[in-house]
Amino acid sequence: MPAEFPEFRLGSVLATSFTATLTERCGNAVERIPTPQRLVDWLAVNGLAVDSCTATQWELARELRESIHAAATAAAQQEALPASAVEVINERSVHGRAAAVLTPGGALRWQLSSPSRVEDALGVIAADAVSILAGERDGRLALCASPTCQAAFFDTSQSRTRRWCDMNTCGNRQKKARFKANQRKARTAAE
Numbered sequence: 001m002p003a004e005f006p007e008f009r010l011g012s013v014l015a016t017s018f019t020a021t022l023t024e025r026c027g028n029a030v031e032r033i034p035t036p037q038r039l040v041d042w043l044a045v046n047g048l049a050v051d052s053c054t055a056t057q058w059e060l061a062r063e064l065r066e067s068i069h070a071a072a073t074a075a076a077q078q079e080a081l082p083a084s085a086v087e088v089i090n091e092r093s094v095h096g097r098a099a100a101v102l103t104p105g106g107a108l109r110w111q112l113s114s115p116s117r118v119e120d121a122l123g124v125i126a127a128d129a130v131s132i133l134a135g136e137r138d139g140r141l142a143l144c145a146s147p148t149c150q151a152a153f154f155d156t157s158q159s160r161t162r163r164w165c166d167m168n169t170c171g172n173r174q175k176k177a178r179f180k181a182n183q184r185k186a187r188t189a190a191e
């Protein structure tokens with residue numbers, strides 16, 4: 001993996017892992033799929049391998065990503081879903097021709113209609129977004145508590161009280177900030 005590209009943040013929910021290819025949206029945004037090839041790489045690690053991606057397909061992907069982000073953010077805030085975002089998600093879902101197949105070991109694998117069909121992979125991501133936005137899955141959409149992030153994530157914790165999109169990054173940073181603030185407070189109190 002070339003060092004000049006930021007690493008991917010992988011989660012367990014496909015649709016929100018996809019929106020997490022643009023992080024720190026409310027701070028210094030980090031684009032993790034800045035080129036069509038990086039989208040190819042991302043799809044490969046998410047079980048949606050394609051052999052190539054054109055600039056047009058890459059644009060479709062980023063449009064879908066921003067639409068999922070907009071819809072998931074609205075859903076997390078209990079607001080109406082933006083019509084334009086819903087339209088893009090549905091369009092991508094309708095145009096996907098991937099099939100769910102079982103591996104000999106009994107796992108689910110997505111089979112694209114052709115290795116050049118990025119559209120099929122996007123269809124799978126769009127359908128995943130539909131299932132979480134429609135409340136079909138066990139969990140709740142929430143916004144990350146980090147002020148520079150505020151990413152929508154799918155909380156599947158038992159108590160539904162998860163605060164950060166990602167424990168290793170946003171969660172950890174917040175904990176460190178709180179630790180420092182407490183140290184400062186303790187010092188001031190001691191003086």
Ligand SMILES: [Zn+2]
Binds near residue numbers: 149165
């Ligand atoms: Zn976050």
